[in-house]
Amino acid sequence: MTQPPPPPPPNQPPQGGFGAPQDPPPGGFGAPQDPPPGGFGAPQSPPPGGFGSPTPPPPAQGPGYGYPQAAPPASPQPSYGYPQTPPLAGQPGPGYGYPGQQQPPYGYPQQQPPYAQPPEGGGGGRKFNSSVVIIVAAVVAVALIVGGGVWYANSSGADGTDDSKNNSSDTTGGTGGKDDTGDDTSGGTGLEKAPADPSAKVLFQVPAPEVKDDQIDSVVGSWLTDSVYAKSGVNEVVGYDPDTGSEKWTLPLSGQTCAGSREVTEDGIAAVVTEGxxxxxxxxxEDCTQVTAFEVSTGKKLWTKTAAISGRKAAFEEVTISGTTVAVGGGYDGGAAFEVKSGKALWQPKVDTCTDVGYAGGEQLVAVRKCGDYGSETYEVQLLDPKSGSVKWTYKLPSGIDNAKVISTKPVVFGVDSADITASGASDVFSLDDNGKLRVKITLEDGKYDHDCGVGEVYACKAIVVGNDKLYVPTRQHDGTGEYGLTNEIISFSLATGKTTGDKIDAGDGNEIFPFRMDGGNVLAYKDGSTDVGPQVISVDGESLKQTTMLETPAGDSVLSAISGMVPKSSELLFTGGRLFMGKDLISKPYSADEKEYTALGFGTQ
Structure with missing residues (x-):
């Protein structure tokens, strides 16, 4: 299923980033509370070094393309080619409906820190040298008063929500599982139940370990079950009591985490990729060569495996679970898969004319595959048998397309970015039927919508979800009708016709809203707050569009600033059973000695 790696490409920055520095907000974070039992432990000094394995940049964008040849639509589709301008940190977004710079979430600009990429070859260390300019973006530091001490929270992470039975990280738009589905259901079928009182309190915060100057450490990965909130630390995963924050277990790892599965199996198993x-x-x-499966409830490591290619260990950037299969991909080494409980190798990277770029899991296992020489690749999307890796169907994309980003695995929905720089979201979305034939292509007008898909990642789209045979996507912020500033909406497109359905989920004047996962036929969305009303998780009935508040954080400037500092749209955003957690994937040294950094922040209804 794979091919030999191409020559090493130029450097490419990883996803994520940190917000610009801000002064701590006045006042405290909600009412003072007693510190959680168990504590969090003293900060730990992480071992230094680089992050991740090499990932090639997308090749130069080819000419515009028309219909995919595998299954031409019944009627002509509009041509591609809306140019997109990459966002500039700190620059406000354009007015509604007009192309321009992307608006930073909640007014906190972000910047991606480039890393030196190692060339193709074995594991081994790579050093940054003086020719590499490492741009470390500012870390947002917001004071939180908890109990008698001052605690802090700050910026970004990778988005995440629920898949399979339990909640896990990196799941803004995924499908899979019993309550996160793309099936043609309608409202009222969600598993999440509205509490009698949605008012929430701060449950706990996870302090970040100490980070040395000019270094950025990776803590990507978080998972949530009924009994445990698990969060990656430096060279470890730690399980916490989700109500108190007391540590329940610690799982040491070979190195820092490079990726975490968004899924937790019905048996409570998750997976991570770590440095060697x-x-x-x-x-x-070291390269990201180690794949580990563990039990979320106990922290028990089930196995750690590597895969070989051309006499060396293959490196991976993404991990996903479908059924009983853990599939890993990313970078240029191709893909591999293991049985989730035993770690038995199901397939390994292969020297072939084609390479599995990565996989998307959940209810089905979807592969993105590229064929051909570097710079002239063609891409295809495949549905795989997760147990054997055999191909059920293949959907080929025309030459000139250098990316494919899976939004949903059942139904299979994926996007591409037809802009010159593939750094925003999906400008065109494809809906396929159960046989891999094109149903419709949806063009998302440049400058009008606000979602994001990771560069070089197959399964990392944020703030765009599939359910009820529809695609839900938020608009960019625009002027509201009242005196309270900007607002936006979530609208939907039919996956059968490609047209807007008329659904509109309003944020309300002065607010911003985005979807983060489906709950059966209901849309779960995050709505930011104000000084009077705290940020909310709302459930929207897919049929009536009635909004029900599932959780509301404390109100006030300090709360809004603290949560915005986590950048919810980019966080590992997990919600279930009246508990909301936001986690980061990267941490760096605070700008001053009196500032502290936290890797996670949790809220729970009363």
């Missing part, structure tokens, strides 16, 4: 060794004081790092 701990980083040293010189800033060297």
């Amino acid at each position: 060794a701990k980083r040293n004081s010189e800033g060297d790092h």
